[in-house]
Amino acid sequence: MAPHEVGGKPKPKHSGRGKQDVRSLKRKRDGEDIEKLQQSIEALDPKAEIKEFSDLPLSHITAKGLDASRFTTLTDIQSKSLPFALKGRDILGAAKTGSGKTLAFLVPVLENLYRQKWTELDGLGALIISPTRELAIQIFEVLRKIGRYHTFSAGLVIGGRSLQEEKERLGKMDILVCTPGRMLQHMDQTVDFEVNNLQMLVLDEADRIMDMGFQSSVDAIVEHLPKQRQTMLFSATQTKKVSDLARLSLRDPEYVSVHEAAASATPTSLQQFYVLTPLAEKLDTLFSFIRSNIKAKIIVFLSSGKQVRFVYESFRHLQPGIPLLHLHGRQKQAARLDITSKFSASKNSCIFATDVVARGLDFPAVDWVIQLDCPEDADTYIHRVGRTARYERAGKAVLFLDPSEEEGMLKRLAHKKVPVQRTKPREKKQQSIKNQLQNMCFQDPELKYLGQKAFVSYTRSLHIQKDKEVFKLSEYDLEGYAASMGLPGAPKIKFQKGDDAKNVKNAPRALLSSDDESEAEAETETEKTKGKKGEVRTKYDRMFERRNQDVLSGHYSKLVADHTVGDSHADADEDNDFLSVKRVIPLDDEDIGDASTDLPASGPAAKVIPGIGKEAIVIDSKRREKLLKSKKKLLKLKDKGTKLVFDAEGNPHQMYELEDEEDFQKRGPAEIQRAKFLEEEAIRVQEADLDDRELAKSKKREKREKRKAREAADMAGSDEDVPGLVAANSRGQDDAMELLASLPLADEEEGRATKRPKKWFEDDSDDEKKRSKKKARVLEAPDEPETLEDLEALAAGLLD
Numbered sequence: 106m107a108p109h110e111v112g113g114k115p116k117p118k119h120s121g122r123g124k125q126d127v128r129s130l131k132r133k134r135d136g137e138d139i140e141k142l143q144q145s146i147e148a149l150d151p152k153a154e155i156k157e158f159s160d161l162p163l164s165h166i167t168a169k170g171l172d173a174s175r176f177t178t179l180t181d182i183q184s185k186s187l188p189f190a191l192k193g194r195d196i197l198g199a200a201k202t203g204s205g206k207t208l209a210f211l212v213p214v215l216e217n218l219y220r221q222k223w224t225e226l227d228g229l230g231a232l233i234i235s236p237t238r239e240l241a242i243q244i245f246e247v248l249r250k251i252g253r254y255h256t257f258s259a260g261l262v263i264g265g266r267s268l269q270e271e272k273e274r275l276g277k278m279d280i281l282v283c284t285p286g287r288m289l290q291h292m293d294q295t296v297d298f299e300v301n302n303l304q305m306l307v308l309d310e311a312d313r314i315m316d317m318g319f320q321s322s323v324d325a326i327v328e329h330l331p332k333q334r335q336t337m338l339f340s341a342t343q344t345k346k347v348s349d350l351a352r353l354s355l356r357d358p359e360y361v362s363v364h365e366a367a368a369s370a371t372p373t374s375l376q377q378f379y380v381l382t383p384l385a386e387k388l389d390t391l392f393s394f395i396r397s398n399i400k401a402k403i404i405v406f407l408s409s410g411k412q413v414r415f416v417y418e419s420f421r422h423l424q425p426g427i428p429l430l431h432l433h434g435r436q437k438q439a440a441r442l443d444i445t446s447k448f449s450a451s452k453n454s455c456i457f458a459t460d461v462v463a464r465g466l467d468f469p470a471v472d473w474v475i476q477l478d479c480p481e482d483a484d485t486y487i488h489r490v491g492r493t494a495r496y497e498r499a500g501k502a503v504l505f506l507d508p509s510e511e512e513g514m515l516k517r518l519a520h521k522k523v524p525v526q527r528t529k530p531r532e533k534k535q536q537s538i539k540n541q542l543q544n545m546c547f548q549d550p551e552l553k554y555l556g557q558k559a560f561v562s563y564t565r566s567l568h569i570q571k572d573k574e575v576f577k578l579s580e581y582d583l584e585g586y587a588a589s590m591g592l593p594g595a596p597k598i599k600f601q602k603g604d605d606a607k608n609v610k611n612a613p614r615a616l617l618s619s620d621d622e623s624e625a626e627a628e629t630e631t632e633k634t635k636g637k638k639g640e641v642r643t644k645y646d647r648m649f650e651r652r653n654q655d656v657l658s659g660h661y662s663k664l665v666a667d668h669t670v671g672d673s674h675a676d677a678d679e680d681n682d683f684l685s686v687k688r689v690i691p692l693d694d695e696d697i698g699d700a701s702t703d704l705p706a707s708g709p710a711a712k713v714i715p716g717i718g719k720e721a722i723v724i725d726s727k728r729r730e731k732l733l734k735s736k737k738k739l740l741k742l743k744d745k746g747t748k749l750v751f752d753a754e755g756n757p758h759q760m761y762e763l764e765d766e767e768d769f770q771k772r773g774p775a776e777i778q779r780a781k782f783l784e785e786e787a788i789r790v791q792e793a794d795l796d797d798r799e800l801a802k803s804k805k806r807e808k809r810e811k812r813k814a815r816e817a818a819d820m821a822g823s824d825e826d827v828p829g830l831v832a833a834n835s836r837g838q839d840d841a842m843e844l845l846a847s848l849p850l851a852d853e854e855e856g857r858a859t860k861r862p863k864k865w866f867e868d869d870s871d872d873e874k875k876r877s878k879k880k881a882r883v884l885e886a887p888d889e890p891e892t893l894e895d896l897e898a899l900a901a902g903l904l905d
């Protein structure tokens with residue numbers, strides 16, 4: 106949480122009695138102010154046409170904050186809802202994107218608490234719920250700006266920080282801006298978090314909160330709150346669903362829907378177009394568009410985080426000449442904040458984003474909103490285009506439609522009063538990036554893999570769309586799309602029945618399997634680690650829950666086989682795959698040389714691939730790959746090498762070469778030659794044996810003589826003493842007993858071992874393990890080291 110004193114102005118210092126006088130005077134004056142304010146509010150005609158903030162009965166500190174933030178004139182939604190909200194009425198507010206809804210609820214929050222002289226001793230006064238972290242941060246920033254002269258403390262509860270730290274500060278807050286999941290976690294877990302006194306509840310982007318899978322969280326939050334309170338719901342696309350009202354226990358709410366009678370549901374300063382581009386051409390069209398708008402600020406919406414990552418990564422390589430950014434829910438919070446502020450600050454850049462993250466965000470001066478993947482419904486369309494043409498600024502939006510989507514989507518947009526007109530990309534500006542993408546995917550397996558995942562997630566999103574009049578899966582050219590992404594084929598996908606696009610897409614991340622892309626924000630720590638019944642789910646549990654586990658592995662093995670060996674034998678056992686990507690690597694010397702890149706594997710996975718004549722290796726697990734990063738293991742796989750002998754002319758020969766058959770015959774029958782060879786060799790061995798014996802004898806003799814000489818020298822320099830103590834004295838020990846005393850006794854050794862202070866992380870079993878390890882090591886050491894490994898083992902034992 107980022108706690109913050111909303112009003113942070115230093116108070117003037119006074120001393121003694123003077124200080125008390127000033128305080129009581131101030132209190133009296135504030136009391137009068139508040140009383141006057143209250144009267145003005147009661148007298149306020151909520152239907153009066155109010156144009157300026159200065160015409161509203163606001164406290165001087167809120168007025169000063171608004172003025173300092175340069176807010177003077179009211180927007181439509183502010184002018185229509187503020188009088189009711191200031192009077193404490195429940196509000197159901199709907200207004201177009203970028204029309205100033207944030208101030209429409211923040212001003213009443215500050216004012217109504219101020220008039221009640223709210224302090225932290227009263228507990229939490231207002232709770233503002235937002236569907237996404239980014240939007241919550243944005244609301245909090247506006248609150249800080251306009252509330253800078255107030256003395257309320259306000260906090261952000263959006264997750265991503267230490268729960269404990271948040272817990273400690275929660276009790277001191279007057280106003281909280283939060284995402285639903287994290288808030289609920291605190292309500293359930295934080296002991297002294299007092300919400301019984303809450304005065305105001307605000308739901309920004311209420312329709313989104315409701316259909317993003319947060320219903321149950323919101324229900325649970327509302328259950329903790331007192332029934333007597335003011336509730337305000339704001340959204341760009343208002344629904345008057347009775348069920349929603351019942352759930353939030355709104356009391357006689359005022360419907361403020363400023364643009365209901367307007368000719369369009371989108372700002373009039375927004376120009377909206379659509380282009381018909383078959384799926385297989387949309388990346389080309391997008392790239393051409395970006396290339397010809399490199400001085401603009403562009404947002405491109407895609408259907409999933411994987412799509413976002415693939416398009417971002419591949420376009421980055423293509424360098425269109427404009428800074429590229431990407432934003433999706435799988436990014437870490439800090440990275441997301443960094444990206445949003447970079448995009449906000451930039452004059453020209455292009456950001457690829459998913460819906461959930463970018464919803465409600467107020468990026469200044471966006472020129473273009475591009476919808477590369479068709480939105481799931483007209484409301485999503487409205488939210489997306491709402492990122493441009495905000496607060497009286499101009500903006501343009503382009504929707505990319507596959508011919509099969511055209512009729513259905515245009516019908517939906519017309520129904521929601523969204524005026525779009527068809528436009529065509531200029532032929533001569535159109536350029537194809539298909540070949541480049543193919544090259545890139547061929548050279549960079551990571552990118553190809555990303556492309557495959559993006560393809561799968563996109564296709565799946567089409568499958569789970571509810572509106573089958575718009576999304577007709579069989580009519581898309583999916584093979585063509587895969588090819589346009591640079592993939593050598595379309596991965597096969599098994600679809601699950603009964604998936605609901607909105608639920609899957611908007612459900613909190615934790616509720617989905619890790620393969621699903623969702624950017625919903627209400628991820629709680631408990632949800633993250635625990636399953637439905639509260640049991641802890643491990644990485645492996647999640648792995649087993651994944652759908653379409655073999656989609657990519659099967660496809661990938663095929664690709665690799667096609668590309669690397671041109672033979673399908675490589676994936677003969679692909680049916681046994683478990684989400685594994687096999688890489689087939691021909692085993693030649695260069696491959697072995699570069700152990701850091703593609704490593705061949707040993708063991709059962711090694712196969713001879715027909716067609717290349719060499720042993721090739723299938724890497725089917727990370728563990729195997731890691732194991733093989735040892736040069737020693739690699740050497741085993743390498744050819745052993747052959748010993749050569751050189752003749753007088755310096756020509757190399759094998760140690761044993763077959764001699765010419767005719768020469769051999771000339772020397773007589775084979776049997777006689779063999780007997781002769783054996784006789785000669787026996788004589789040679791006998792001679793060699795004599796030499797060896799002679800050598801051994803002379804060595805023994807030499808040793809004996811040396812020992813005698815040493816003993817004679819010792820006898821000459823010592824007293825008549827006990828021979829056993831000679832060695833001790835010869836090492837410079839004055840008293841032989843000293844040496845003996847310093848040696849441990851057999852049972853003392855054991856005693857000392859038990860007395861040895863234990864390291865805090867050791868336990869008895871560790872000791873035992875160590876001891877048995879030592880024993881095992883000694884036993885394992887071979888009597889006579891034969892190989893390099895034996896020598897190493899022996900050396901390791903000696904060092905111990």
Ligand SMILES: Nc1ncnc2c1ncn2[C@@H]1O[C@H](COP(=O)(O)OP(=O)(O)OP(=O)(O)O)[C@@H](O)[C@H]1O
Pocket residue numbers: 175176177178179180183200201202203204205206207208340341464465466467491492495496
């Ligand atoms: N009275 C005002 N005077 C000048 N600028 C304003 C005023 N009210 C709001 N704005 C500006 O208009 C922009 C849009 O405001 P805001 O984000 O509140 O819109 P919104 O209706 O909540 O949009 P969305 O539905 O997309 O979330 C902001 O940049 C804000 O600073």
